Amino acid sequence: MTTRIFHPEPLNTNTQIQLSDSAAGHVARVLRMRVGDAVELFDGSGFAYSAELTVVEKRRVVANITTAAEHDRESPLKVHIGQGVSRGDKMDFTIQKAVELGVDAITPLLTERCGVKLQAERWQKKVLHWQQIAISACEQCGRNKVPAIHQPLTLSHWLEQPSDQLKLNLHPKAAHGINGLTTVPDSGVRLLIGPEGGLSDIEIEAAQQHSYQSILMGPRVLRTETAALTALTALQTRFGDLG
Structure with missing residues (x-):
């Protein structure tokens, strides 16, 4: 199952973003992920972004966003x-x-x-x-x-x-x-x-x-x-x- 990570700022395809400190620590130290591993990012807009890790360090993790898809998993009942x-x-x-x-x-x-x-x-x-x-x-x-x-x-x-x-x-x-x-x-x-x-x-x-x-x-x-x-x-x- 692909690891999902929330990013607090708007995301776009064909860009590289640095994960937040807490997300980076989880990816690098807890999950022990490596360069080339796939992750799914989301920013609260309703879209899910496929990405690949390009830098994995103890305090710095960078992901390259490749594609985006809208996945509506919200209930019709608010x-x-x-x-x-x-x-x-x-x-x-x-x-x-x-x-x-x-x-x-x-x-x-x-x-x-x-x-x-x-x-x-x-x-x-x-x-x-x-x-x-x-x-x-x-x-x-x-x-x-x-x-x-x-x-x-x-x-x-x-x-x-x-x-x-x-x-x-x-x-x-x-x-x-x-x-x-x-x-x-x-x-x-x-x-x-x-x-x-x-x-x-x-x-x-x-x-x-x-x-x-x-x-x-x-x-x-x-x-x-x-x-x-x-x-x-x-x-x-x-x-x-x-x-």
């Missing part, structure tokens, strides 16, 4: 997840798997029961870390467009954002599940997922006041990372490209 921030590596796991399942964007949410408290600088580092997880997931799963990991928002700010997407909120006492939805708008779905411990009654009421429809994922209580991925899978199976 899902923007508002995910209550969870502790440890649960958020990393959720982002990684949501990207594999075709999520369009993720906004980390600060809620009443969110157990993660950081200063602004630490949050910025977290977002960069989460965006890199999304990039790595794209490299693995074949996506050529990288979902955006937005800056964290308070739940109230998320709810107040204007959107013409179908607004959904997981709730264990909802009247119906995703199979009860008959259609979704072309703009897609805006999916609210609570953190560990869930949303408070006040937050659930606020979501309802902002036109978020409560849906049920089944008779069992799911962890926050399980809930997000289960709901995304169900939506993609019913309205997207999972079969």
Whole structure:
């Protein structure tokens, strides 16, 4: 299988580019690739670029781009997840798997029961870390467009954002599940997922006041990372490209 590498700048055929420091280190020191080896590059535009390594050094790797092809592996269903921030590596796991399942964007949410408290600088580092997880997931799963990991928002700010997407909120006492939805708008779905411990009654009421429809994922209580991925899978199976 050809190694896939994200490049943060626009790519063009018949050019040579120097890989980013992190990509170069991975190619040279981890994968131990050599001059002449083939790689596939992508820049988030939707195109995949075939290239050949022409320089492989410990701190410098250069690739010659030969051809480009558009490979659309994006789901027709756009899902923007508002995910209550969870502790440890649960958020990393959720982002990684949501990207594999075709999520369009993720906004980390600060809620009443969110157990993660950081200063602004630490949050910025977290977002960069989460965006890199999304990039790595794209490299693995074949996506050529990288979902955006937005800056964290308070739940109230998320709810107040204007959107013409179908607004959904997981709730264990909802009247119906995703199979009860008959259609979704072309703009897609805006999916609210609570953190560990869930949303408070006040937050659930606020979501309802902002036109978020409560849906049920089944008779069992799911962890926050399980809930997000289960709901995304169900939506993609019913309205997207999972079969």
